[in-house]
Amino acid sequence: MKQLSTEQKHLVRKANEFASEDLSKSTLAVLSTFLMFIACAFAASILPILLLNIGFSVVAGLLLLRLFVLYHDYMHGAILRKQTWANYFFSLLSVIILTPKNVWRETHNYHHAHNAKIPSSHIGSYKVVTKRQWQKMSQGQRRFYLFLRHPLNMLxxxxxxxxxxxxxxxxxxxxxxxxxxxxxxxxxxxxxxLIIVNLGISTYVYSLFIPQAIGGCLGAYLFYAQHNFPSVQLSSNADWTPVHAALHCSSYMKMSPLMHWFCANIGYHHIHHLNHRIPFYRLPEVMEKVPELASTHVTSWSFKDVRSCLALKVWDEDKNMMVAI
Structure with a gap:
């Protein structure tokens, strides 16, 4: 790993200034989101109109995505540090979002420590192979690798x-x-x-299955697009620094204010990787007050950008870029 440059050290110091939370703001965000999720899941399961059932299920799915990112912030120690109630709350939430705490901590911490290292891309993120590695893979290995990066896998x-x-x-x-x-x-x-036996299969489908399917799909694509975009700059272990990985191997996903809210600002992913202890509600503030972070690699939910990200398959060592096959 290379030593940090003076400029990189300056950015780390500036980011550190924002790694403090407002406990009341964190508490309100978590509890209000959870209550809204429960309300939407309840409405989706009892209303007699199909369109309303589906509509509230979709909103519940978006709220579940927000809860997942809040859980992610908690596991990083960015919010609700040392709050006993939060430990119990997120332990229970891990069942709904199907993300065990030990498993998440191991894989996601590894991801942060090895983001953009080509040899270590397979844990906690989508595997990336080089063009030369691709040429040596068997047909079975190629099919499995392409499946992992296929839209149906994310769906x-x-x-x-x-x-x-x-x-x-x-x-x-x-x-x-x-x-x-x-x-x-x-x-x-x-x-x-318990839900199916006591409340019926439709209640389970509208209140839990559809929201989980939506949250899981969006979350899976966010995982992908935030580190697999056309201008991403991967590196070998010897050339790697955490600051370069944050700024050039993590994207800023441009969204509407509403989608930024549903995603709990995880779209400011380059800043999150620069310092994962910054609470989600302070990430836009960092981008506004630290000009160096405003010029970054941008993607979005647009069809054009989604298609461009999904087209990327392997890392071309000669061109120093992700390419299609």
């Missing part, structure tokens, strides 16, 4: 990315260390059974 993200990719694979890798993955699956199956 079914709650099952493929979260259940299989995160929970099941972690249990197989180390069952003793990732035992909470088993607990989350058992608790989720118990909750689902």
């Amino acid at each position: 079914a993200g709650v099952f493929t990315v979260f259940v299989l990719g995160m929970i099941v694979s972690s249990i197989i890798r180390n069952v003793k260390k990732n035992y909470d993955g088993i607990l989350v699956i058992i608790a989720y199956l118990g909750l689902s059974t």
